[in-house]
Amino acid sequence: MVDDLEAIRRKRLAEMQQQQAAPQMENDAQAAYQQEQAQAERDAQVQAVLRQIMTPEARERLTRLKLSRKELAEQLESQLVMLAQSGRLQSRIDDERLKLLLSQMQPKKREPTITRM
Secondary structure, three states, rough: OOHHHHHHHHHHHHHHHHHHHHHHEEEEHHHHHHHHHHHHHHHHHHHHHHHEEEOOOHHHHHHHHHHHHHHHHHHHHHHHHHHHOOOOOOOOOHHHHHHHHHHHHHOOOOOOOOOOO
């Protein structure tokens, strides 16, 4: 009889713990969903700005760059959006200007020099 009572208590305790955990999991899932939605909205806004300030060829180059060097592409996107929002862009970014910007952003490579004695 004591064992039965103890088993019932354990079962009830486990049920209560599950009931307390369920709302927390729902809140976590809802927060993650809201974060995803906010990120998707920010991405859509960035893409809209880039469509306005870049030619199709430049956007295509930026997309290809994202596949190989994501961090560099995101850094360039954020800089372009900031320039556009501050009004410091006089004309649309074409492919040649984008190449120039990319070459300026990449660190200069040092050529190794070997001195022989």
